[in-house]
Amino acid sequence: MSLASLSFNQLRLERMSRAFGTFNALNEIDLTIRKGEFVALLGPSGCGKSTALNCIAGLLGTTGGGIYIDDKRIDQLKPEDRGFGMVFQNYALFPHMTVLQNVGFGLKMRGLARAEIDERSHAALALVRLQGQADKLPGQLSGGQQQRVAIARAIVIEPPLVLMDEPLSNLDAKLRLEMRAEIRRIHNQLGATTIYVTHDQDEALSLADRIVVLRDGSIRQVGTPRELYESPLYLDVAEFMGFRNKISGRVVQAANGEATIEVGGARLTGRALDALAVGDTAILAARGDDVIEGVSGTNAIEAAVETIEYRGREFVGTANTDSGMQLVFHGPRNAELGSRVRLEIDARRALVFAAQP
Ligand SMILES: Nc1ncnc2c1ncn2[C@@H]1O[C@H](COP(=O)(O)OP(=O)(O)OP(=O)(O)O)[C@@H](O)[C@H]1O
Known part of the structure; x- marks a missing residue:
């Protein structure tokens, strides 16, 4: 049938x-x-x-x-x-x-x-x-x-x-x-x-x-x-959905669904997706278009520009943090290769996960 x-x-x-x-x-x-x-x-x-x-x-x-x-x-x-x-x-x-x-x-x-x-x-x-x-x-x-x-x-x-x-x-x-x-x-x-x-x-x-x-x-x-x-x-799943940036650090604050990690002196906040406590190792994940160069934000980390590409409306590049993590970022200008930039991460869109043991 x-x-x-x-x-x-x-x-x-x-x-x-x-x-x-x-x-x-x-x-x-x-x-x-x-x-x-x-x-x-x-x-x-x-x-x-x-x-x-x-x-x-x-x-x-x-x-x-x-x-x-x-x-x-x-x-x-x-x-x-x-x-x-x-x-x-x-x-x-x-x-x-x-x-x-x-x-x-x-x-x-x-x-x-x-x-x-x-x-x-x-x-x-x-x-x-x-x-x-x-x-x-x-x-x-x-x-x-x-x-x-x-x-x-x-x-x-x-x-x-x-x-x-x-x-x-x-x-x-x-x-x-x-x-x-x-x-x-x-x-x-x-x-x-x-x-x-x-x-x-x-x-x-x-x-x-x-x-x-x-x-x-x-x-x-x-x-x-x-x-x-x-x-x-x-x-x-986040990685698969385009969260290409992963920043590993230690949790210094966790409350109200948010978590802040410390990495090389920078403090970065995002939405906490796992139960996290101060002292835990955690990973903050962000999409490239939520990591912005050329703004004077607070939720920011320094990095050295490695590549930069013109994409019409904006520039997209990669930069390395002092602790050796490579980040993809977007920005309004053609940042010079090797120069140090501050990358601001959108705290409402970044996600913080517990590091897998
Ligand atoms: N006839 C088969 N004999 C043995 N292993 C198989 C057979 N068919 C699939 N597999 C295995 O089962 C797993 C799932 O295969 P499947 O083809 O469903 O993956 P997929 O997600 O569709 O991947 P892709 O996007 O590469 O097609 C793979 O590890 C594959 O090697």
């Missing part, structure tokens, strides 16, 4: 696990995805994103836990019986079939009449804005157009769930941005439910309603893009 035409309220992963021999690629993943949501699975290479997606698709068996659509358990069903739409990094189009035939392939397999196949395939091509390309072969299309065909092919079956595995990684930077917007538009227009695997935090932030950060096969944090951008709960 195909689920393709069934509407549903939620997809539930209950302690979903996958081992390869003795290696646990996925450890008891618990996650509920509501109908209509756009969820990104985000994490560094090898964290288990594709394994999770393939288990949901049915291309890979689970070795523990269950997958449910509402109350129906689906992890024993074959991929075709789950009826999910899939889009991969390598478009996987049939080279000898026209665009229209590629898009209609899934419907043909389902035994639909020719007229309906053509009508639905044309409608899907219109949705991805490829009306004029129906009779071409994939080889006659650009990478971005081929990826649109792959998306049309995935959505033409009206799947309850669309699964995408790094669909934009083969495209150049400009096309990636364009297709990113297209993918969100198509998701909205269809009222689809989408699970999207990526290692690119910008892509996850701009596309998703919720981001699931994975690490070593486990869920590290789940939140809205804003929650993850502003308040990553762990240092490794």
Whole structure:
């Protein structure tokens, strides 16, 4: 039986696990995805994103836990019986079939009449804005157009769930941005439910309603893009979300959700994300654009400029503190290489974590 035409309220992963021999690629993943949501699975290479997606698709068996659509358990069903739409990094189009035939392939397999196949395939091509390309072969299309065909092919079956595995990684930077917007538009227009695997935090932030950060096969944090951008709960999630500066020091004050560390005579304050006490070793993390040169701030540390680049509106550079930490900073001027600068850190945006023992 195909689920393709069934509407549903939620997809539930209950302690979903996958081992390869003795290696646990996925450890008891618990996650509920509501109908209509756009969820990104985000994490560094090898964290288990594709394994999770393939288990949901049915291309890979689970070795523990269950997958449910509402109350129906689906992890024993074959991929075709789950009826999910899939889009991969390598478009996987049939080279000898026209665009229209590629898009209609899934419907043909389902035994639909020719007229309906053509009508639905044309409608899907219109949705991805490829009306004029129906009779071409994939080889006659650009990478971005081929990826649109792959998306049309995935959505033409009206799947309850669309699964995408790094669909934009083969495209150049400009096309990636364009297709990113297209993918969100198509998701909205269809009222689809989408699970999207990526290692690119910008892509996850701009596309998703919720981001699931994975690490070593486990869920590290789940939140809205804003929650993850502003308040990553762990240092490794923060690093992954762009907090490139890490300053290690000793806590000299901790109260009211803030902590101040001392490092080489400088005192730096940020939001405390762990329980910290005076005397603890802690790490203050900040994004490059929250470390500013050329202002007379108090929450500041001195460093020697190592590199500086012109970026149009501002300059971005790196500088080394006396204790040997390299910081990325932004500033309004072309600071001289080797010169000493004061870098002010935005205390409302910096985060302080306990140092791992
Ligand atoms: N068939 C397999 N046999 C053994 N180990 C595997 C197999 N498939 C994946 N793994 C391992 O499981 C872990 C997770 O792999 P997975 O492909 O899910 O990672 P990922 O987060 O998608 O990474 P990437 O972004 O590099 O694709 C990795 O350590 C990988 O080496």
